[in-house]
Amino acid sequence: MRRGGMNRGATNCGATRRLGRRFYRQQPVDVAKQLLGQRLVHIVGGRRLAGTIVETEAYLGVEDKAAHSFGGRRTKRTETMYRDGGTSYVYLNYGIHHLFNVVVSNRDDPKAVLIRALSPMEGLSKMRDHRLAAKRDVDLCSGPGKLGQAMAFTREHNALDLVSNPFVFIERVHQRGGHGDSERIVACPRIGIDYAEEWAAAPLRFYLRGDANVSRSCPKNGEKHG
DNA sequence: AGAGTGATCATG
DNA sequence: ATGATCACTCTC
Numbered sequence: 707m708r709r710g711g712m713n714r715g716a717t718n719c720g721a722t723r724r725l726g727r728r729f730y731r732q733q734p735v736d737v738a739k740q741l742l743g744q745r746l747v748h749i750v751g752g753r754r755l756a757g758t759i760v761e762t763e764a765y766l767g768v769e770d771k772a773a774h775s776f777g778g779r780r781t782k783r784t785e786t787m788y789r790d791g792g793t794s795y796v797y798l799n800y801g802i803h804h805l806f807n808v809v810v811s812n813r814d815d816p817k818a819v820l821i822r823a824l825s826p827m828e829g830l831s832k833m834r835d836h837r838l839a840a841k842r843d844v845d846l847c848s849g850p851g852k853l854g855q856a857m858a859f860t861r862e863h864n865a866l867d868l869v870s871n872p873f874v875f876i877e878r879v880h881q882r883g884g885h886g887d888s889e890r891i892v893a894c895p896r897i898g899i900d901y902a903e904e905w906a907a908a909p910l911r912f913y914l915r916g917d918a919n920v921s922r923s924c925p926k927n928g929e930k931h932g
Numbered sequence: 933a934g935a936g937t938g939a940t941c942a943t944g
Numbered sequence: 945a946t947g948a949t950c951a952c953t954c955t956c
Binding site: 763765772773774797799800801802803805807818820822839849850851852896897898899901902921922923 | 949950951952953954
């Protein structure tokens with residue numbers, strides 16, 4: 707399974723290694739599923755803010771009515787989606803929330819994965835400072851707007867290269883395709899995109915079954931039925 | 933269930 | 945310039 711060249715170009719970060727270009731150049735559904743269990747990191751003032759990714763959404767590109775790049779739309783904002791896989795895409799939503807996405811696939815193929823929830827792991831005291839509304843630790847990162855606030859993401863973090871940026875990246879915790887993990891993955895529709903018609907029902911949201919940090923809008927089924 | 937918030941985008 | 949829209953969260 708281990709191949710010598712597999713990690714070439716990856717950056718060492720202590721015991722773990724960040725995800726590389728090859729990972730991000732996959733298609734959105736694959737990246738969305740494989741990101742579950744990996745660790746999103748933002749280093750602020752020398753301190754690590756980090757959490758395990760427990761919920762994602764895939765945005766399929768020009769054919770996906772819910773994607774900003776639907777129909778090949780190219781504007782100042784969406785320009786980021788046309789960059790190479792592994793680029794961050796951060797934008798302000800509802801005038802309040804900074805949503806953190808990862809561009810996937812290749813240059814000029816505008817697809818992305820939204821990181822929707824984290825299980826907070828490092829820098830929790832800073833996260834609490836950033837999120838005064840959070841009463842419990844499961845309120846810190848249990849939604850895309852919340853994690854943007856807890857992790858101190860702003861539009862300054864738009865269009866960064868997650869493969870090489872010193873401060874923002876994702877660490878590989880699990881090898882892809884680990885069967886134990888895929889058992890835990892639940893797929894359900896994305897929400898808040900009613901305008902997207904037939905795309906509104908597509909099962910493009912993925913989360914870890916039973917994790918306490920998934921967002922409110924996930925079907926409560928997480929645990930096994932019965 | 934409703935308000936809040938401001939950049940963005942399509943009009944003109 | 946103007947107005948509608950919005951990949952959400954909080955408080956009631």
